[in-house]
Amino acid sequence: MIRKLLCTLACGLVPWAPAAVAATANDYPTLDRVEYVLGCARDAHGPAQENIYKCTCMIDSIAQRLPYDQYVEYSTSANALSIGGERGETMRSYTAGKEMASKFRAMQAEARKACLMGA
Template sequence: MKKLLVLCVIGLLPGSPAVAAEGANDFPTLARVEYVLGCARDAKGPELEKLYKCSCVIDAVAQRLTHDEYVEYSTAANAFGIGGERGEMMRAYAGGKEMAGKYRAVQAEARKACLMQ
C-alpha cells in the first residue's frame, strides 16, 4: 500500500512525466478540430482513415510545438501562399521564412510518422 502511495505522489511532483506531458500539450480542442477538418478535406482515401491519420498528425505536431508556436509558424507558412502585397510582406520578412520552414519540417515529420503520403 505504501509503495502505491509513493508512486502516486511521485507522479504528481513538478517535473514528473505526468505533469510535464500535461503542460506540453496545450492545444485547444478547436485548434485540433480545425486542423483535422482541413487536413481531411485535402487528403485522399477513405473518410475514417483520413480522420484517424489527420488526428495523428496534429497530435504529433502538438508534441513538438506549443500552441503559440504552432499559431505563429503555421500562419507564416500559410502566408507564403497569399498573392499580392500582403503575401509579399511575409515573404520579405526573414523570420517568416524560418518559422515557415520549421513548421513544414515538423509537419512533414508528423505526416511521415502517421503514414500520410
C-alpha cells in the same frame, strides 16, 4: 481503442513520457485541433474516416513538439506565405516568418511520415 493504439505507435507516445510534454501536448484548444484535422482530411486522398485518424495523429504529434503559442506563429507564417500580391510579399520578405514556416512544414512532414499519411 484501435485509434488510441495506432496513435500511440505512430506518434511515438510512450507511457513514461514526462508530464511536461503531456501538458504541452494538451494545451491546444479543441477548435484549433478540429480545424487542423478537417483541413488535413479535406486535402488528403483516400478514405475519409482513415484520413481523420491519420490527421488527428498528425496534430497530436505536432502538439507534442511545439507549444501552442509557437504553433500559432509557425502555422500562421506557413499559411501567410501563400497570400498573393502585396500582402503576401510582406510575409515573403520577412526572413523570420520564412524560417518559422520552414520549420512548421518540416514538422508536418515528420508527423505525416510517423502517422502513415501518404504524400
